[in-house]
Amino acid sequence: MQQLEAVRKKIATTGDLLSVVKTMKALAAVNIRHFENAAKGVGEYADVIEQGWTVFFRNAGILPRGARDGIAVVLAIGSDQGMCGQFNELARSEAVKAVEELSGAGHKVICWTCGERVRGALEDSGIEVDLNFRVPGSLRGVNTIVDEIEQNLEEWRNKRGMNQFTIVNNLHVSDGAKVAARHILPLHKRSGSTKWDGKSLPMTNVPVQDLFSNLFREYLYISVYGAIVQSLAAENSSRLAAMQVAEKNIIEHVEVLESEYRTTRQGNITGELLDIVAGVEAVVGG
Incomplete structure (x- = not known):
């Protein structure tokens, strides 16, 4: 007996565990849809900003020059929670490549992370992490984290000579796990930016410096925001697969x-x- x-x-304990797994599976499925929609929305806004750059280049044609050598910041976005497969390992591996590439180009590389898991993985690889930001648990929390990152970027640009900024994050794609390293700064003139779909050429009476400042601020915001929501969608997708x-x-x-x-x-x-x-x-x- x-x-x-x-x-x-x-049997009873295993049944309880199965209930927990099913709940986590359902939550991950719901979260994926939310973050997918957010990524789609920020992508549409990014198209508007891109059109703004077209107006800028037609009126100014040049970008402010920055120093070639300086501090490069690499922001690796991972997770604060586990049970998401190789999600953090993929981010760590790509971040290490980005750090080595920038170091080889003569930059002093500073590494930031968004997520305790990827921070630990990078430190285990011998890379020191200067700043770590928490991973937002919902869309409401994304804006707060983006603001924190922007404030630190502004400080490092103005006071410490940072002129390179790269974001490493997982992407939510239909054909499996994918990770990307996107160089956000320095800005480069867009290829094909002289083309305009409409019949009338774009014009503006906004001073060039003001136009650049506004576009730059919005460009930086959507770049960080888009990377975070893409990463969150990918994280929940990985967690759904694991569950x-x-x-x-x-x-x-x-x-x-x-x-x-x-x-x-x-x-x-x-x-x-x-x-x-x-x-x-x-x-x-x-």
Whole structure:
């Protein structure tokens, strides 16, 4: 009976674990849709900013020159939570490549992270992390984190000579895991920016410096915001895949436990019947 009770407890515990996995799976599926929509929205806004750059180049034609050598910041976006497969490892690997590339070009590289997991992975690789930002748990929290990152970028640009900024993040794509390192700064003149789809050429009476400042601020914001929501969508997609595998394994384990329970119960019943038969034979024989 003790063995039967132990198997019964295992089945109950495994069933509770299955409920947790199903809940996490459902939450991940819902979160993916939210972050996908946010990424789509920021992508549409990015198109508007791109048109703004076209107006800028038609009126100014040049970008303010920055120093060729200086501090390069690499921001690696990962997760604060586990159970998302190779998500953080992919970000770590691409961030290491970006750091090595910039260091080889003569830059002093400073590494920032968004997420404790990727921070730990980078530090295990021997890369010191100067700043770490928390990963927002919802869309409401994204703006706060983006503002924090922007404030630090502004300080490093104005006071410490930072002129290179690269973001490393996972992308939510349909054909599997993908990670990208995008060089946000320095700005480069857009190829094909002289083309304009409309019949009238773009013109503006906004001073060139003001136009540049406004576009630059919005460009920086959507670059960081877009990278974070893309990463969050990818994180939840990785977690959904991990939970699907876990759910399958748990269901198979439950089936094994239930089979063991039936076998153990049948063995106990058979043993009890044999004891009864033996007792009857002893009484009759006596």
